[in-house]
Amino acid sequence: MTNAVIETLMTRRSVRAFQEKAIPADQLQAILETARFAPSGMGRQTWKFTAVTNREKIQKLAAAISKELGREGYNMYQPEVLIIPSNDVESPFGKEDNACALENIFIAAWSFGIGSVWINQLQGICDRPAIREILDSFGIPKNHVVYGMAALGYPAQEPKKNVEKIGEVAIVE
Numbered sequence: 001m002t003n004a005v006i007e008t009l010m011t012r013r014s015v016r017a018f019q020e021k022a023i024p025a026d027q028l029q030a031i032l033e034t035a036r037f038a039p040s041g042m043g044r045q046t047w048k049f050t051a052v053t054n055r056e057k058i059q060k061l062a063a064a065i066s067k068e069l070g071r072e073g074y075n076m077y078q079p080e081v082l083i084i085p086s087n088d089v090e091s092p093f094g095k096e097d098n099a100c101a102l103e104n105i106f107i108a109a110w111s112f113g114i115g116s117v118w119i120n121q122l123q124g125i126c127d128r129p130a131i132r133e134i135l136d137s138f139g140i141p142k143n144h145v146v147y148g149m150a151a152l153g154y155p156a157q158e159p160k161k162n163v164e165k166i167g168e169v170a171i172v173e
C-alpha cells in the first residue's frame with residue numbers, strides 16, 4: 001500500500017555529498033513552513049527556524065565547530081543550505097520538538113528532490129563563545145539552544161534505493 005507521502009518517507013535517505021546548485025526560494029520557504037507546522041510539546045512552539053543560504057557563512061560555522069570539537073576538516077558535508085532550528089533553553093520539550101521539526105524538514109525537502117542530513121555537532125556546544133558569536137550574527141535568540149540541524153542540497157549521487165532497515169514492527173490485535 002503506498003501513496004505519494006509514503007513514497008517520500010520510504011525513499012528519503014541521509015545525503016552526505018551535495019551539488020553546488022541553489023535551492024529555489026519558494027521551495028525553501030515551503031520546507032521552513034512545514035517545520036513550523038510540526039508537533040510541539042503542549043503546542044508551545046518556542047522555536048525559531050533559521051535558514052542560512054550563504055555557503056561561506058555555513059562554512060564559518062563548520063570551521064568553528066571543527067575547532068571546538070577538535071575535528072580537523074569537519075565541514076558539515078558542505079551543504080547548499082543549513083537550517084538551524086533553535087528553541088528556548090527553558091523549554092521542557094525542546095529536544096523532542098526539534099526532532100519533529102527536523103523530520104518534517106527532511107521529508108518536505110525530499111518531496112522536492114532535495115537531499116538532507118541531520119547535523120548533531122552543535123548539540124552541547126552552542127553556548128561556547130566562538131559558536132554563540134556566529135549564532136548571534138544569524139539572529140538566533142540568545143536564550144535559544146540548538147540541538148540537531150538540517151544540512152540540505154541536491155544529492156551529488158542518487159541515494160541508495162534498497163537499504164536494509166532492522167527495526168521490527170508488530171501489530172497486536
Ligand SMILES: Cc1cc2nc3c(=O)[nH]c(=O)nc-3n(C[C@H](O)[C@H](O)[C@H](O)COP(=O)(O)O)c2cc1C
Pocket residue numbers: 012013014015016117118119120121148
Ligand atoms: C539523533 C540523530 C543524530 C544524527 N546525527 C548525524 C550527524 O551528526 N551526522 C550525520 O552524518 N548523520 C547523522 N544522523 C543521520 C543518521 O546517521 C541516519 O539517519 C541513519 O544512519 C539512517 O540512515 P538514513 O537516514 O539514510 O535512513 C543523525 C540521525 C539522528 C536521528
